[in-house]
Amino acid sequence: MGAMGLTGVVTSVTLQMLAIETSQMLVDTDRFGDLDSVMSAMSSGDDDYRYSVAWVDCMTRGAHMGRAILTRGNHASAADVKKAALSGPRKPRLTIPFQAPSGLLNRYSVRAFNELWFRTAPRHELDEAQSLSSFFYPLDGVAGWNLLYGKRGFVQYQFCVPDAMGDTVVDVIRRLSESRVASFLAVLKRFGPGNPSPLSFPLSGWTLALDLPVGADALPGVLDDLDEMVVAATGRVYFAKDARLQADQVRAMYPRLDEFRAVKSRVDPDDQLTSDLARRLDLVGK
């Protein structure tokens, strides 16, 4: 794992699964008016939950910059939930019927959406039973949500920084909110350590994931700025979601790149396996 598909083909997989008794989650939800308070709540309280995710508003500036909704949950046991049973995911309630015009998702409409999302979340709610799909994939409640982005589509940006560099998350959200590029609610999570692979993405600390509609002139430059902030914080950007990173930054983000290249040249000396990502980020060298 963690070789971006460049070292061979997976022919056999052994998966360790987690046994669950019901298809329900017990979810605690909290609303926070600013980024610092949600981050300190996550630092201190996340250990009580198996899953924790904060939806952060990256468009509000000033005192409420980075306001967030924190949802944390555990799998519900049969005893937790009356009439609980295992059931498949529910069908989406809403479907986007056709590709929207590009530009529908601009900073005004996205700001309105973020406002609505924030206002309709409970201030503080405990032990709410939610289905697996609505807890893990809230966006899939709207079928074809990707069509909302129109022909130009969107880019994703996810980075992680070590625990001690939590301030970088604040700086990134400030940069985004000041640049006024439209960004949907960002997803903030805590990370555990990565796996031993030289290109493993996670590191113990924070990770922030963004969905950004393509179209704003400032967006490419803003994301380049974020790269620099992430590198300065000894963090890295996630290859699996990347569509615009610069090759120069990759070496700083993934200091074990040469180790990966050594493995690559051992198992695939003729570079039979390559990809657009590898070409764009110079992963296999020239």
Added chain:
Amino acid sequence: MENAFGQPQNVVIFGGSSDIARAITKKLCAARAHTVILAGRNQELLNAAALEAQEYGATKTDIVIFDATDPSNAERTVSQAFKKVGDQVDLVIIAVGQLGVQAEDQVSAARSAEMITVNVTWPVAALAEIRNRLLAQGSGRILVMSSAAAIRVRESSYVYSGAKAGLDRLCGGIAQSLEGTGVKLQLLRPAVVRTKMTVGVDEPPFTTGANEVAENVMRGLASNSDVIWSPPLLRYVFFVLRHLPAPLWRKVTNR
């Protein structure tokens, strides 16, 4: 490989020493371009443009000399330029063109023919080879410099704008033929641009500088639109102008 904003790494530019091509090259290099091959007629100007590309971040530049009055060299020129990239080519720009002098061109068979050769025949011959190569590669983007003047030919510059009209319509066909192949052709239709080519030309409304055209190109690459207008408002202006009755069109253009 280009990124999600249509910003290429490896670029080939035919007509690479033109002011508009240079303005675009600078922006491409400031973004992601590291290999830039410039093809054109004048070695000195091409070297200057290559140096400029390096100042803006290109790490590998080279030049190819060719003469657009001779379409028989088009295939060879394209193949030389691609060879110098030595990797996949992400973006090919055709900025070959000649404005001519209407009063002289319209009375000379030789000059009329040359205008069509430089503005249509050479670019179209080159496009055939570029199309083959990008299709074989399975990816890539072509940007062709047309002109807003191509939309409706007017008396005062009919040789130039007629030639651009030919190129423009032909490229529309190429663009359609490329749908679903991973290769894309985009047309650039600027209004009059203040450059060394247009010194002494009257400045009609919507005249811009080369830098503004380059900005619109960067936007157009990101948005994937089939036609990049510069300034963008021209899209709507020409929607009206192209449908004007002929007598009215003459009135508008003979200011």
